[in-house]
Amino acid sequence: MTGTSETRRADGRDRDTEGRARNARPRDGLGRPLPYGADGVERQPEGVVRAPEETVTEAQTLLDAGRPFHAHEVFEDAWKSGPQEERGLWRGLAQLAVGLTHAARGNATGGARLLRRGAGAVEEWTSGTGRPVRPYGLDLAQLTFWARELASAVERDGGRVDAAASSPRLRGRGA
Template sequence: MNDLEELRKGIALFNNREFFECHEVLEDQWRHEMSDLKDLYQAIIKIAVGFYHAERKNYVGAGKVLRKGLHQIEPYLEPGRAEFLELHPFVDQCTQCLAELERAEQGFFPFDTSHIPKLRWASDKRPPPASH
């Protein structure tokens, strides 16, 4: 499989809420990535792990990892970085989930996993070529 196929597979797993499997696929890709997308892979991995914990009601762990992933993905919101993904709505929705997780941590109500966003491909942008 080439880099793009692995990224597509990882994102498909994320969108199917198979967060552990997404982590496994993208972690291997992240280890071999040589381009400036390396941190993007790691950010998506952290966000997936955060939601993995959220589904298991480990709200404290979920919040910590999700917060780190959101911080790491911020540079990719800049124009020209990862325009092949619709990151702005994804990050906005993840940020809303983080706020919900913080309320769930305090025992107000359980986290509603139906709010977990999907990561979408931008329809008018092509992903970068393979890095190896």
């Protein structure tokens, strides 16, 4: 959420003080809305500008905790606030996190589709002329391999995955 406070209007819709739609319902660890008044997990603040290394570190911490939806929000901030030439990279990483979110929620079709889409975006970004192979220490080759393997397993098994146990190592095995 942003620093603006949120209110529920008489029509039941959540809006920030500037009138923009904001869902103030609590969320579970996979980002699913819970009923008003339920205990949820703390949401990631939106619109935070971080250094790329901070983005990777924070996203890894969230992935390790089984919170890929929240990691996606961190990547989304980097995608929206970062330099134009890096937006494809951060968007692809956000898609990987959302794919893991869907797989953990039991949505095999959506999970596999987003994992493959994210892998393709990351792979496409790495094919750009002069781009680093391991930007910010990210092991992009391993991430694309991980995403495609998980997509195949989710489709094959059709079941829910454990988000923490299935999360990738963004900087590779030794990181």
